Amino acid sequence: MFPPxxxxxxxxxxxxxxxxxxxxxxxxxxxxxKTMPPTQAEHKVVEGDRIDNITAQYLGDPEQFWRVCDANRAMHPDEMTAEIGRTLDIPLILGG
Incomplete structure (x- = not known):
């Protein structure tokens, strides 16, 4: 039904x-x-950051923004970049 x-x-x-x-x-x-994947990096949010661009930079695919949201226990993608200076955990994607 959905891609992997x-x-x-x-x-x-x-x-x-x-x-x-x-x-x-x-x-x-x-x-x-319930359990989070290991972290590959941390990203400090700066003015103008967008979650899709951050995800493209670290994971190579802007549509994988939900993985960063999950790793940071965020329900809404916009809250990820709302606070300048916030540190985001960037998950290590295991097995693909």
Whole structure:
């Protein structure tokens, strides 16, 4: 359903049957991982930083921003760069 690099790749699906008998397939809720991957680097946020650019710099793919969010226990990507001077943990991506 989702590519292996998607944050939803390991998220289970479920089914709901409506009162009219229609089957609706949906994704179960995704929680932040209980254990964090090892850190490969730290990044100090400066004026003008964007999470997609930071992720492209360290992980080589701006769409992997969710990995940095997970590593820093952030639910919203914008909060990652809202505070100038904040230090972000950049995760080491194991196995791809």
């Amino acid at each position: 690099t998607s944050r939803y790749a390991q998220t289970e699906t479920a089914q709901l049957t409506t009162a009219a008998g229609r089957q609706v397939v949906y994704l179960r809720r995704r929680f932040l991982p």
